[in-house]
Amino acid sequence: MKSDRPFSSSSLQRPEILAPAGNWECAKAAVENGADAIYFGLDRFNARMRAQNFTEADLPQFMAFLHHRGVKGYVTVNTLIFPKELAQAQQYLRTIIAAGVDAAIVQDVGICRLIRHLSPDFPIHASTQMTITSAAGVEFVKSLGCQLVVLARECSLKEINKIQQQIAQQNTSLPLEVFVHGALCVAYSGQCLTSEALGGRSANRGECAQACRMPYELIADGEVVDLGNRKYLLSPQDLAGLEVLPDLVKSGVTSLKIEGRLKAPEYVANVTRVYRQALDRVMEELDAGTRREGDAGNGVKKSFASSQENYNLEMAFSRGLYTGWFGGINNQELVHAHFGKKRGVLLGEVTRIRNEQVTVRLEAPVKPGDGIVFDCGHPEAKEEGGRVYGVVEKGKEALLTFGRSDLNLRRVHVGDKVWKTSDPELDKQLRQSFAGDNPQFQRPISLEVYGEVGQPLIAIARDELGNIVQVESAIALVEAHTKPLDTNRLQEQLGRLGNTPFALGTLTNHLSGAVMLPVSELNRMRREIVTQLEELRTQPKRWQLHSDVSFQNLLPSSSPKKEDTGTRGHGDAGNLSQTLSASPHLPISASSSSPSLIVLVRNLKQLQAALQAGVETLYCEFEDPRAYREAVHLVRQQAQTQKEKFLPHPPHLPHPPHPTIWVAPPRITKPGENWILQQVRASKADGYLIRNYDQLQFFAADRCIGDFSLNVANPLTAGYFQQRFGLERLTASYDLNITQLEDLLTNCPPHWFEVTIHQHMPMFHMEHCVFCAFLSEGTDYTNCGRPCEKYEVKLRDRVGSEHVLQADVGCRNTVFNGTAQTGAEYVQHLIHLGLRHFRIEFINETPDQVQKTIHHYHQLLQGKITGSQLWRELKLQNQLGVTRGPLGMSALRS
Known part of the structure; x- marks a missing residue:
């Protein structure tokens, strides 16, 4: 495929087309169809471990091939890294850097630090797994040494433009990359714990089990809601940004990313070619608009995708195509809920079945050899389908015949939809686009020719x-x-x-x-x-690579010196004194020897029950942050009551501890949502549970504890948050099993951490609002009628488990595992390792259940019962449905 396009004269930057490659053939398909760069994983530390992937030994030859063709290659190192993997990861990174790879796409904060420690100039791209939705997130990863940011898929065009404007004003600009096509995760990348909760596999480790593509029943106030054949409540349509390409170009994004490292080379060829050709047209029209109007925003037609391009994209892979969140929130469109698997092109509808022939009212072309499937509204069941043997067209209808015994026509019905799932002719054309050894996609060069008589040309x-x-x-x-x-x-x-x-x-x-x-x-x-x-x-890229440094230089001390009162470690030695002096926080004492129970509640009744149970450290996570004021008042009132109870206080006895309250902002903060953080701070709580980069910035002068959503899985990450932001504690990542958690605690001061030992795992955390989509006819919060305030909702999965659905103040939904999980059996071991802060979380428990559970955990921490006794006792109560959670299950697996 020859590219005759000249260098763009537009003042707008031409974004790169970034294509996926799960193997050599996919890489070639991308190159020959116009990709400017490809991203690929190796056999470790990448978020698509089911792909064939490349090996470290492939890198020199592979990068030489890509660079010869003018294509960049980015390696995905986009998983969390556990403590004992750091040495292996370090060697892995050295190999990547030495091979001349153009950049690494990284999720783990500690790995960003390690790369910059090994090489001052090797490019780091902040993965979408880092959940960056704002200018504060861009500033955060820039401080880590990243050169590009892959924004969360949930960012709209309006929000992308706002982020661009803010980072320009703050002089923290970094190039931005956005996903433009492919599968949409319903949950925020880096914040989905569903595979971990349900199957012991982690999406943060490249082992997503795709539970979002499964059917669910919607239960409101205990009753199943009749949704007809809409069962796939969490399965979004696939992203297709073709129609908004002009807007993306005008937004100034640097890279347009196509999802699909698990897809076939035909998919890669197909989608890459469509976007390459469409982007060429957009740039030509923008150039023409600039020349005509003197304004880069004029002269571009809004709809420019041809019917053939739409057809090709649907045939490549389609659960339905939609612009995702680019146009903002539309919960009625994002998830149609009819199916969660590939369909392809809608061919038509069955109108007659007679004499081994099926008559279909056509909406798309069909020919012998095409593959089809009949959709009777039950995609979870076996569906009839096969290759078309013969086609007789009669006006807008076609009589289709099939090979003998290819399908059971008794299971096909008038009114069934018919989907075209395979087009062998298109596949053949696509394969030809990357067949052979000679280049088929050629990139333009410019020539200048000089000379005169008697002189050389x-x-x-x-x-x-x-x-x-x-x-x-x-x-x-x-x-x-x-x-x-x-x-x-x-x-x-x-x-x-x-x-x-x-x-x-x-x-x-x-x-x-x-x-x-x-x-x-x-x-x-x-x-x-x-x-x-x-x-x-x-010629291979020659990045600087220090041979005399190691990840061990970045490890914090596990035994702080006496003069270090406890909140900071000894990581980046050159910057430690500076960060200590800059920290606004007073250090907390590390001398406390008795274990502490922290309780997170989600409503005022649970809070009152926890206070009555004698809990000293309370976390609140409410849907409405305005309710935090009342929560703080309740706790302060309890503290005053305790103070008065002990008056006059004997001077020789220590003062009884007063309960403290910490409140949690929502997990996601987008541009324009600082008003939510202001509402949270208006509660004047004792401190704040930090979930994201905006909150690190906003609450910088307050007492803060880092929550699990910061994904702290190794000492390099822990050290960065502690030393740079002075957090009083960090919540260990939920991806760690007991062995990995032990490694973390022995490589850091253990008082840095708290561990959640009892909870309903927050599985999906998503922009998609199930309340709005299925309990209203509205598109977003402006017209949904707020069903989240009217109903208690659960999602029932295929095995009958009912999972709790809750909304937050930003209308984002979280699906919590209906079954509570406990790591109680490991508590004594963790205490022995020096851990002193243990968290338990409630979701929808009654006050009585809250008090009983707290009582058991108090006994556990005091050594009055064992973890196994607690496990058996709660199991016998059968009220909380406790099972062994990730701490236990992961340890048993390992």
């Missing part, structure tokens, strides 16, 4: 990457009496670039007078230009 060639070569003729130019070297002749001879990675873009003729040169010499110069450009392209 000089040709200067530039490619899009900035490589430049100069070639001179071996013989001098002579005066031409006939057929001088005009621009047309130069283009004809120097533009013969077949079977090379190049196509002639622009040629500028600076020749003086009528001159000539033998065709054979022009051909030699052309070949020399190609050879020299190829040599420049394939």
Whole structure:
């Protein structure tokens, strides 16, 4: 596929097309169909472990191939890294950097630190797994040394533009990348714990079990809601940003990312080609608009995708195509809920079944050999389908016949939808696009030609990457009496670039007078230009790589010196004194020897029950942060009552502890949502549970504890949050099993941490509002009628488990595992390791259940019962449905 596009003259930056590659064939499909860059994983530490992936040994040859073709290659290192994996990860990163990879896409904060420690200039791209939704998130990853940010898929065009505006004003600009096509996760990437909760597999470790694609029943106030054949309540349509490409270009995003490292090479070829050609048209029209109007925003048609392109995208892979969150929130459109698997193109509807023939009212073309499936509204069951054997078209209908015994027509009904799932002819065309060894997609080069009689011909060639070569003729130019070297002749001879990675873009003729040169010499110069450009392209990137440093230089001390009162470790030695002096927080004492129980509640009744149970440290996570004022008042009132109870207080006895209250902002903060954080701070709580980068910034002068959503899984990450932000404690990642948690506690001061030992795992955390989508006809909070305030809602899965659904003040939903999980059996071991802060969380328990559970955990921490006794006791009560959670299950697996 030849690319004749010249270099863009538009003032707008041309974004790169970034394509996925799960194997060599997919990589070739991407390259030959116009990808500017590809991203791929190796055999470890990547978020698509089910892909074939590449090996470290492949890297030198693979990168040479990509660079020869003018394509960049980014390695995904986008999983959390556990403590004992740091040495392995370090060697892995050294190999990646030495191989000349163009960047690493990274999730783990500690790995960002390690890369920058190993190499001061190797590019780091902040993965969408880092859940970046705001300018504060961009600033955070810039401080880590990242050079590009992959925004969360949930960001709208309006929000992307706002982020661009804010980071420009704050002088923290980084290039932004957005997903433009492919599967949409219903949950925020990096914040989905469903696979961990239900199957012991972690999406943060590349092992997503795709529970969002399964059917669920909606239960409101104990009654099943009749939704007809809408059962796939958490399965979004696939993202297709083709229609908003002009807006994305005008927003200034640097990279347009296509999802699909688990997809076939035909998918990669198909989608890459469609977006390459569409982007070329957008840039041409923007250029034309700039020239006509003097305004880059004019001259672009809103709808420019052809019916063939839409067809190709649907055939590539489709659960339905939609612009996702680019246009803002529309809960009625995002999830149609009819199915959660690939369908393809809607072919039509069955109108008649007779004599082994099926008549279909057509909405798309069909031909013999196409694969179809009949949709009777039950995609969870076995569906009838097969290859079309014969087609007889009659107006808008077609009579379809199939091979003998290919399908059971008794299971096909009038009114069934028919989906075209396979187009062998299209697949053949796509495979031809990347077949063979000769380049099929050629990238433009520009040529400038100089010379005069008696002097050599000089040709200067530039490619899009900035490589430049100069070639001179071996013989001098002579005066031409006939057929001088005009621009047309130069283009004809120097533009013969077949079977090379190049196509002639622009040629500028600076020749003086009528001159000539033998065709054979022009051909030699052309070949020399190609050879020299190829040599420049394939030279490996030479990133700086320190041989005398190690991740161990970044490890905090597990035994703080006496003068270090406890909140900070000894990580980046050069910056530690500076961060200590800059911290606004008073250090907390590490001398407390008795274990402490922390209780998180989600309503005022639970809070009152926890106070009555004698809990000293309380966390509140309410849907409405305005209720935090009353919660704080209740706790302060309890503290005053306790104070009065002990008056007059004997001077020789220690003061009894007073309960403290910490309140939680929502897990996601987007542009324009600081009003929510202001409401949270207005409660004047003792401190705040920090969930994201905006909150690190907003509550910088307050007492703060880092929650699990910061994904602290290794000492390098823990050290960064402690040393740079002075958090009083960090909540260990929910991805850690007991062995990995032990490794974390022995490589850091254990008083840095608290561990959640009892909870209903927050599985899906999502922008998609199930309340709005299925209990109203509204599209968002402005017209939904607030069903989240009227109903108690659960989602029942295929095995009958009922999971609790809750909304927050930003209308984001969380699905909590209906079954509570406990790590009680490991508490004594954790105490022995020096851990003193243990958290239990409630979701919808009654006050009595809250008090009984707290009582058991108090006994456990006091050594009056064992973890197994607690487990058995709660199991016998059968009120909380406690099972062994990730601490226990993961340990048993390991």
